Amino acid sequence: MLSKESVIGIVGTGVMGESMARNLQKSGYSINVFTRTKEKAHLLLENGATWKKSVSELAKDSDVIVTMVGYPSDVERVYLGQDGIIENANEGTYVIDMTTSKPPLAKQIDREAAERNIHAMDAPVSGGDVGAKNGALAIMVGGEQDVFDDVMPLFEIMGENIILQGDAGAGQHTKMVNQIAIATNMIGVCEAIAYAKKAGLNPTQVLDSISTGAAGSFSLSKLAPRMLEGDYEPGFYVKHFIKDMTIALDSAQEMGLSTPGLELSLKLYKELAEKGENDSGTQALIKLFGT
Structure with a gap:
């Protein structure tokens, strides 16, 4: 004990x-x-x-x-x-x-x-x-x-x-579920911010409106403000998220499960890494969306 x-x-x-x-x-x-x-x-x-x-x-x-x-x-x-x-x-x-x-x-x-x-x-x-x-x-x-x-x-x-x-192993499988859920959510957050800016809205005020509604998520409430501030310091590294998504994709394929959202997110994050953002936080994905 x-x-x-x-x-x-x-x-x-x-x-x-x-x-x-x-x-x-x-x-x-x-x-x-x-x-x-x-x-x-x-x-x-x-x-x-x-x-x-x-x-x-x-x-x-x-x-x-x-x-x-x-x-x-x-x-x-x-x-x-x-x-x-x-x-x-x-x-x-x-x-x-x-x-x-x-x-x-x-x-x-x-x-x-x-x-x-x-x-x-x-x-x-x-x-x-x-x-x-x-x-x-x-x-x-x-x-x-x-x-x-x-x-x-x-x-x-x-x-x-x-x-x-x-x-044993159930904790890791559960974390894969978590990362799969985050993967497409991060794309959605970036697209939402890009849309708000393109529409001439104040993105900070937009976040205030949508963060407590059905769109609410950790990524939206914690990482989207960092995106708007240009703060790309790592709370979680791009390189580690790529590692996690790769494990999740491999596990899904072994089980015969199709995960197109995960595949797209992994593709985008690899593109981000190739642009030199490996050691940035995952919120740096917004850089691919022209904002």
């Missing part, structure tokens, strides 16, 4: 991971940190976190390990490599991958963890940088009920909408 004396290991302190780790730290947990670029962990280290020189060292010295890395290849290396988490964590350790990754990989991690009496969960999130900072993320979880119950106090620090969706 977990307690306030449990040590939390954090692997990955990017836009999302740093805020999630900071909220755990503020709640009184001791934090171990490893990330490829140590400078990205400076705020956590300044506030008392312990730096670990490798994933293996962190794994050996942590009761719970939370990972928030970039790509499925990173997840595979961090968990399944010879110097990774599964090979080096102690029996009874809880490992929670909060990266958006491939459902089959989540199942593989769960199987190999179980063989070593390590408790694994896939728990990708939604809510962007704002949700991470405010501890208000939606957390979509795959794994066993008893493990979910044990780590719920940690989830409640990082998020608000926390649901166990099923066995």
Whole structure:
């Protein structure tokens, strides 16, 4: 069982991971940190976190390990490599991958963890940088009920909408559903803003009118204002959204499901990336619409 004396290991302190780790730290947990670029962990280290020189060292010295890395290849290396988490964590350790990754990989991690009496969960999130900072993320979880119950106090620090969706891999599948819904919504938001401007309307006032009606969405209320302000700083990177949509499209095709909206959104975001916007926030899609 977990307690306030449990040590939390954090692997990955990017836009999302740093805020999630900071909220755990503020709640009184001791934090171990490893990330490829140590400078990205400076705020956590300044506030008392312990730096670990490798994933293996962190794994050996942590009761719970939370990972928030970039790509499925990173997840595979961090968990399944010879110097990774599964090979080096102690029996009874809880490992929670909060990266958006491939459902089959989540199942593989769960199987190999179980063989070593390590408790694994896939728990990708939604809510962007704002949700991470405010501890208000939606957390979509795959794994066993008893493990979910044990780590719920940690989830409640990082998020608000926390649901166990099923066995291993169910969290990742749910995140794919989330990304599919966002994909076409982002196109709609951009087209709506372009239309408002073309019609000679004040787009800010238009947003005030439509954001609370049937058109309302996170993209409309949170990202559309950034589009109007020309703020393209990443709450969520274009490159990571492309990664997520690619996983979703591959998963859909494996199930024989047609997703034309997802395919169009992926095409547009790849075009955006080719124009040098890989490290911009997803709201930079508006640049393709001439506004």
